[in-house]
Amino acid sequence: MSEKSNELFILTQKAQKMERINEEVALNIYLEIFENYTPKISKTYDSAIRLLEKRNRCQEALAICNQAIELIHAQEVSGVVSRFESIQDRLERKLAEQGKEIGPEPKKSYTFKPIHLAVPLAIVLLFFIILRFTSPYDELSVDLEGKESLEGGLGSLFDPEETDTIEIDYPVTDEMIQLATDEITKNVDVKDAGIIPQRDTLGIAIIVAPGTSEARSKELAVLYLKALAGAASATYPDLAPPKEDTLGDLYSHYDLVITVGLSNDEEDFTAKGSKNKPSKELYWRKLN
Incomplete structure (x- = not known):
């Protein structure tokens, strides 16, 4: 496993664990993941979308959903594309109801940088x-x-x-x-x-x-x-x-x-x- 893959694995495990403890912390870790990595597991996309949609951050959720669909079609992420297409439809309906324009992924501003120090x-x-x-x-x-x-x-x-x-x-x-x-x-x-x-x-x-x-x-x-x-x-x-x-x-x-x-x-x-x-x-x- 490469160093970058190892970092992604550690962050993903931490985010999944923090979902059971504090969803806000978990969401920020997921956002850090999507800012710096391309996850290969559909569950990571699903979790981030769910936490964002729960907070009515549908534009950000849709951007991640679109990314998942694109990567599944390209066979870079394992997952069921019809599931994400269903989520995509739901998010687009919500945005239309809110009168918001469906556009590209908004610029991320989160810069959470966990400190990693190797100790024997x-x-x-x-x-x-x-x-x-x-x-x-x-x-x-x-x-x-x-x-x-x-x-x-x-x-x-x-x-x-x-x-x-x-x-x-x-x-x-x-x-x-x-x-x-x-x-x-x-x-x-x-x-x-x-x-x-x-x-x-x-x-x-x-x-x-x-x-x-x-x-x-x-x-x-x-x-x-x-x-x-x-x-x-x-x-x-x-x-x-x-x-x-x-x-x-x-x-x-x-x-x-x-x-x-x-x-x-x-x-x-x-x-x-x-x-x-x-x-x-x-x-x-x-x-x-």
């Missing part, structure tokens, strides 16, 4: 295992309050007006995220989890099982944060690792936006929090 996995695993056995994570009981909240939710991490000009001192890598996610999903009440780095902000999202309490949701979020900070401190020795009463040094370099819930719908949230870089504590918002 064996070293990270070794340090993380050592850290795991020296940090009493399973004794946590966390209810941190009282610091200023970041505005917006996980979807607000992606601002099309911004560019990736911020230099990150301690980049969060895919390997760190995978280690932390593997650790948190060992909990039977965690159904899925994801971490999205965007410039100097980390979006943390966890899908929990029905019946999970607010207190337990907060506890799981802290466990996830500590697992990530542990992996980071193993890679960057000058970062202090998390302890029983601290999250570690990593989060003095990142703002945090945290959502925990039964789904990515706000009414299903069981905990929602944030942290600014200068703060030592998490701020948990009151749920409706």
Whole structure:
């Protein structure tokens, strides 16, 4: 697999996973895919079209649909052309009803650039295992309050007006995220989890099982944060690792936006929090 194909595969897997956690984040990853790659799987086109149409962004959805039809005819994408032709008809009817001109694909402005940094996995695993056995994570009981909240939710991490000009001192890598996610999903009440780095902000999202309490949701979020900070401190020795009463040094370099819930719908949230870089504590918002 070429480097470009590997990058496309990683982004596609991340987008598909984030669909179950936060659709806005997933959509922005799909848009990044279509801006820089030509997907070969029809499901990628179908998912992007569905998320765009759901948000009434029919012109963008139609452009991707037209691309899918063209590539299926050229046998560059596997898929059923009649299905996309049906979607094409539906989108064109919607645009006609809205009185909008059916034109070419609008210019994309999203520039989400995930940071990729190769770190020897064996070293990270070794340090993380050592850290795991020296940090009493399973004794946590966390209810941190009282610091200023970041505005917006996980979807607000992606601002099309911004560019990736911020230099990150301690980049969060895919390997760190995978280690932390593997650790948190060992909990039977965690159904899925994801971490999205965007410039100097980390979006943390966890899908929990029905019946999970607010207190337990907060506890799981802290466990996830500590697992990530542990992996980071193993890679960057000058970062202090998390302890029983601290999250570690990593989060003095990142703002945090945290959502925990039964789904990515706000009414299903069981905990929602944030942290600014200068703060030592998490701020948990009151749920409706």
